[in-house]
Amino acid sequence: MKVKKALTIAGSDSGGGAGIQADIKTFQELGVYGMSVLTAVTSQNTLGVQAVYPLPPEAAARQIQSIGEDIGTDAVKTGMLFDAAVIKSVARSISSFGWEKVVVDPVMIAKGGTSLLQKEAIAALKEDLLPLAMVVTPNIPEAEELTGMAIKTEEEKKEAARVLHRLGASHVVMKGGHDEDVEKAVDILFDGENFFYFTSPRIQTKNTHGTGCTFSSAIAAELAKGHSVYNAVSTAKQFIQAAIEDSIQIGNGHGPTNHWAFGRRNQLGGKALE
Numbered sequence: 001m002k003v004k005k006a007l008t009i010a011g012s013d014s015g016g017g018a019g020i021q022a023d024i025k026t027f028q029e030l031g032v033y034g035m036s037v038l039t040a041v042t043s044q045n046t047l048g049v050q051a052v053y054p055l056p057p058e059a060a061a062r063q064i065q066s067i068g069e070d071i072g073t074d075a076v077k078t079g080m081l082f083d084a085a086v087i088k089s090v091a092r093s094i095s096s097f098g099w100e101k102v103v104v105d106p107v108m109i110a111k112g113g114t115s116l117l118q119k120e121a122i123a124a125l126k127e128d129l130l131p132l133a134m135v136v137t138p139n140i141p142e143a144e145e146l147t148g149m150a151i152k153t154e155e156e157k158k159e160a161a162r163v164l165h166r167l168g169a170s171h172v173v174m175k176g177g178h179d180e181d182v183e184k185a186v187d188i189l190f191d192g193e194n195f196f197y198f199t200s201p202r203i204q205t206k207n208t209h210g211t212g213c214t215f216s217s218a219i220a221a222e223l224a225k226g227h228s229v230y231n232a233v234s235t236a237k238q239f240i241q242a243a244i245e246d247s248i249q250i251g252n253g254h255g256p257t258n259h260w261a262f263g264r265r266n267q268l269g270g271k272a273l274e
């Protein structure tokens, strides 16, 4: 059987809702063979991150080499990279294999406030990784860090997207999950010329752990299957909407999104899961 493949380069979330675990579940649900390169191990649950154990940069390079020299991949997604040395090592490895369908989720801070990226690594993210990105998916606080802009209005979101495009990302998705006073969750895609809006009703729930990871890996999975960036973002938006609507009540904090909701709903003709 011939399958499409996607690779996530990210950190492990022991609680299974974000990071590598969210990515692999999303790849699986979207019918793509998932592979993983670990950059860090976190002790994490729905209450937050209790500990971070970064892996050395050679570990990422060596894992990517093992995949690149034998299996190859149709798309790559990066998540938690933790420090500048890992970012540089990952960027070098991606370039050396000439992988083009690269989705960069510039993960910086976990929901509970724990830093998943060293402050001094932001320069490396901009200089080494953004130029390799077919799609970059910042939330508003991440876009503010990357651009140095304060982003509140729609015009500022569009201007930040232009800045990130100039830094080398060929497409930018400005995610609106953090605009909590707005009734809709609006993501804006910029392709260097035009802006496209992806809008869905905002769901009132505390179970949003891993939304960013899930959304970016859904984009990578759809790109791996050969879809355009516009269509990949459109499917990812439907995937995350279903995953948040049917989110999972486990633990005592922010529960995870439901990675099987999108596929099961399609089987059930669009009905929400019990």
Ligand SMILES: Nc1ncnc2c1ncn2[C@@H]1O[C@H](COP(=O)(O)OP(=O)(O)OP(=O)(O)O)[C@@H](O)[C@H]1O
Pocket: 111, 138, 139, 140, 175, 176, 177, 178, 185, 186, 187, 200, 201, 202, 203, 204, 205, 208, 209, 210, 211, 212, 213, 215, 237, 240, 241, 244
């Ligand atoms: N309450 C919500 N209702 C509907 N959609 C949401 C909600 N929260 C986030 N989203 C959607 O989820 C996706 C991820 O957006 P978000 O801004 O939450 O990313 P993120 O902050 O990187 O995620 P995380 O906080 O998990 O790191 C986007 O498509 C966004 O519109």
Ligand SMILES: Cc1ncc(COP(=O)(O)O)c(N)n1
Pocket: 010, 011, 012, 013, 018, 019, 020, 042, 044, 079, 080, 107, 109, 110, 111, 112, 116, 208, 209, 210, 211, 212, 213
């Ligand atoms: C290993 C890892 N990677 C990424 C996130 C961000 O996800 P969230 O902001 O939903 O906690 C996380 N919490 N853990």
